[in-house]
Amino acid sequence: MISKLHDSVDEALADIRDGATVMIGGFGQAGQPVELIDGLIRHGATDLTIVNNNAGNGEVGLALLIKSGFVRKIICSFPRQSDSQIFDARYRAGLIELEVVPQGNLAERIRAAGAGIGSFFSPTGFGTLLAEGKETRTIDGKNYVLESPIHADFSLIKAHQSDPMGNLVYRKTARNFGPIMATAAKTTIVQVTDVVDLGALDPENIITPGIYVNRIVQISQEACA
C-alpha cells in the first residue's frame, strides 16, 4: 500500500516555493498546525500568500512567519486582536497586504475551491465595505454578493488521527478549517497526533477522505504540549 507518511516536517514542506499560496488551519490554538508553521519558518520560502482565520498572535507561529518578512499577503477574517502587534505594525508600515473576508464567506470560498464551484452569490457582506466593487444581485427579494473560490498551492492542517492513506478524524472544535482546506489545495500536508493502522478508522466517521491528503507527519502529543 502507498503510504503518505513522511519522516519529518522539513521533508514534507521541502517543495513549497517562493510566491506560493498556503492555507493554514486552526481557529485559535485549536487545530493550529504549530509544528508545520514552525517548519515553514525554517523552510524560508518568501512572498507567500497566507490564508488563515487570523493574522497571528504574540511572537510565535504565524506572527513569527509574518515578522520574518515571508508573507506578502494575508487573507483572513479577523486580523486585529489584542496580541496581533506584529501584523499590525507591518500592515501600518505598508509591508503586508490584507484581504479581510467575513468568516463564513472565507469558509465557503475555500469550500467552493475544493468543490469546483466557479463562484457563488452570498448574502453575507451585502451593502458593506467588504462588498465594495463586487458584483451584486437580488434573488427572490434578497440581496447577494458574488464571491470567488480561494485556491491554494498548499494546505497545512492538523488532525487528530490518520491512517496511512490519509483518512483523517479531528477532535472537537479543532476540526474547524481542516476539512475544507484539505480540499482546496494542490498539496495538503497534515500533522497528526496519532497514526493508526489502515482499517482502524470507522469508514462512517472519517471526516477527511484520504484522497485529499498528500503528506502526513506524526507529531506526538508530548511535542505538542
Add this chain to the structure above:
Amino acid sequence: MISKLHDSVDEALADIRDGATVMIGGFGQAGQPVELIDGLIRHGATDLTIVNNNAGNGEVGLALLIKSGFVRKIICSFPRQSDSQIFDARYRAGLIELEVVPQGNLAERIRAAGAGIGSFFSPTGFGTLLAEGKETRTIDGKNYVLESPIHADFSLIKAHQSDPMGNLVYRKTARNFGPIMATAAKTTIVQVTDVVDLGALDPENIITPGIYVNRIVQISQEACA
C-alpha cells in the same frame, strides 16, 4: 428535554398540504424512506412537486405515489429506468412535469438551499441541453452554468439512528441525499431504525445535527425487511 419523536408515520405527515414541494431521500433502495412514502400515499396530498434522484421503480413507493396522480412535477436526475413504466406512461401522456438535473447539480442545489447560497456557477452541464436558457459565464477560462437552490417544504429521509433531539447517523451508502435534504426543507421528517438515548451518539460522528430534524418516527428493522 424536547423530544421530536412521533408515534406514527401518519401523525408525522399530517400537515403536508396540497401543492407542497417534498424531497424524498434515497438512492435505489439505500436510504429510501419506504414507510414515509407509503404514508404520503395514504395521506393523499395532491399537486406535489417531488425531488428525488429517480422517478420511481416498479409499482410501489414513489412509483405508486405517481400512479395515484398526486405528483404534478418531479425534479430528478435519472427518471428513465428499466422499471420506471409508471412515470414513463404519465410523462408521455403529459400528466407529469419533469425537470432533469445532473445528479451533482441536484445535490449541490439542495445543499445551496440549506446553506443560504443565492445561486452558484457550476461547470456541470455547460453546453448541453440541460443548460439551455440558463445564464453562463467563463471564469478563469472555464465555462460555467448558473444554478439555483432547490428549497422544499418537507424532506422525508431515512437514517440509521437518532437521539431524541434528532441528531442522526446513517449507514454506508444509505447516507446519500439525507444530510443535504435535511437542511433544505422547512420541515424534515426522518424515519430511523433505532432511537438511542440522548448522549449515546458520539458528537464527533453525528452526520446530521438535530437542529435540521423536526420529526422522528421509529420504524423497526423488521418492518423494513
Add this chain to the structure above:
Amino acid sequence: MSTAHTDAADRTNPRRIDHTLTRAEMAQRVAADIPSGSVVNLGIGIPTSVSNYLTAEQDVILHTENGMLGMGPEAHGEEIDNDLINAGKIPVTELPGASYFHHADSFAMMRGGHLDIAVLGAFQVSAAGDLANWHTGAADAIPAVGGAMDLAVGAKNVFVMMELTTKKGESKLVDHLTYPVTGLACVTRVYTEVAVFDISKTTGVTVTAIFGDTTIDSLITLTGLPLVDGTTTTPTTGIS
C-alpha cells in the same frame, strides 16, 4: 393587560422598572425572552453572559460558529480541553446531544437560516434595523470582521445588547448609521439599560419596556426617532 401603567414603581409590570438595568439584568432579560427550544448564537463579549441565565427547562441549544452545537458552560480546571473552545477562544464544555462540524458547515447553518436568534453587541443600530458592530470607521483602524456579518444576515432574529448612549451622550439607536454597516435590516430587537426596542419593517421602532426615570418622550428626544409606545399594550414575542 391593556391598562396603561405610568407608575414607574409598579414592580408588577416588567415593562416598566424603576431602575436602569445592570448588564447582568440585561442579560437576564434577554435570556428570559428566548423561547423554549431555540437555537441561539451568543456573540463575543456581553452577549456571552446571557448563557448564565438560560434555564435547563428552556432547552436552548447554543451554536458556536467555530463548529459546534450543544455548547455547555465555560470550562474550568480539569475540564479545560484546548480543542474545545468557543468563538471567543475560551474553553467551554459539551452538553449531551452536542455535535461538531467544520467551518463551512457551521456558517452554512447560520447563512441558511437555521439559527433562531443571534445576540450581538453593537456600535449603532438604525431605525431600519441596520447593524454596525465590526469597524469603528477610524482612519487608522485595521478592519476585522470575524463572523459578525454572517451572523447579522444569517440568524432569523438578531437581538442587540448595548448601552443606549455613547460616552458623549449620543444615541446609538439612530436614524441612519454613521459607522460602517455590518448588515442591513437585520436587527429585530435592541436591549439597553433604559429600554427595550422592537424593530419592524411595518411598524417601525416600538419601545416594549422602559426602565428608571426614562420616558417615551425622553427616548424620542434622545434618539430623534418617532418611537411607538408599546409599554402599555399586550406584548408579543416578536420572534419569527
Add this chain to the structure above:
Amino acid sequence: MSTAHTDAADRTNPRRIDHTLTRAEMAQRVAADIPSGSVVNLGIGIPTSVSNYLTAEQDVILHTENGMLGMGPEAHGEEIDNDLINAGKIPVTELPGASYFHHADSFAMMRGGHLDIAVLGAFQVSAAGDLANWHTGAADAIPAVGGAMDLAVGAKNVFVMMELTTKKGESKLVDHLTYPVTGLACVTRVYTEVAVFDISKTTGVTVTAIFGDTTIDSLITLTGLPLVDGTTTTPTTGIS
C-alpha cells in the same frame, strides 16, 4: 523503442495486436493503463468490468458517486448489504480505508477535480474530446442523465470504452457530435476493439494502439479524421 513495427503479428508490441479486442481484453487494457494510486470512477455498464483486472499492487481507489471511496468487488451471498451499493445500484463491498459521505460531498469531490480518471461508455466522442453518452436524441426518449455530466467535467481524465462503429457501421469517433452532448472537450482517451485513441487539444487525435487487421489508413477512412500514427513512437502515459 522508436523503431517502427509494421508487422501486425508482432506479439511483443502491445500497440499492435493481431486480433481485435474482446470486451474483457478492452477492460484489461484500461486497467493496465491506470497508474498506481489513482482515484478512479468506473461508469455503469462495461466500464464496471475494469475493476476485475485491477491488481492489488496498483492501489487504485474506486469512487462511487452515490457516496463512497474505497469500494471493493461486487458483494455475493451473505456479504450483500442493501445499504452498500454502487452507482449502478449493485451490492458491493468495502475495502480497508474506505469512507462514506453524502451526495453533495461526493459530487464536490468529482467536480473539484479530485478524481484522476473516470471510465465511461459513449454513444459518440468527437475529435475535440466532446462526449455524448446520456441521450439518444430520439424524439420520444425520456431524458435521464444521472451523474454522467458531472463525471465528464469533473474527472481529470475521462477514458471512454466503446465499440468504434455503430451497428450500421458508422464511426462513433466523429468530427462533430450528432448526439446531444454530455460534456465538451473532456475525453482524453478512447478504447475500442480496433484501436486506442488519445485526444489532445494541441496534437489532435493520435492512434496509440491498433488491433487486428486495422490500419491507420482504414481508421482515417472510417472516422474521416486526420489521425496521427502514434503506434510507432514511444508511448507516454497521457495522464494528467
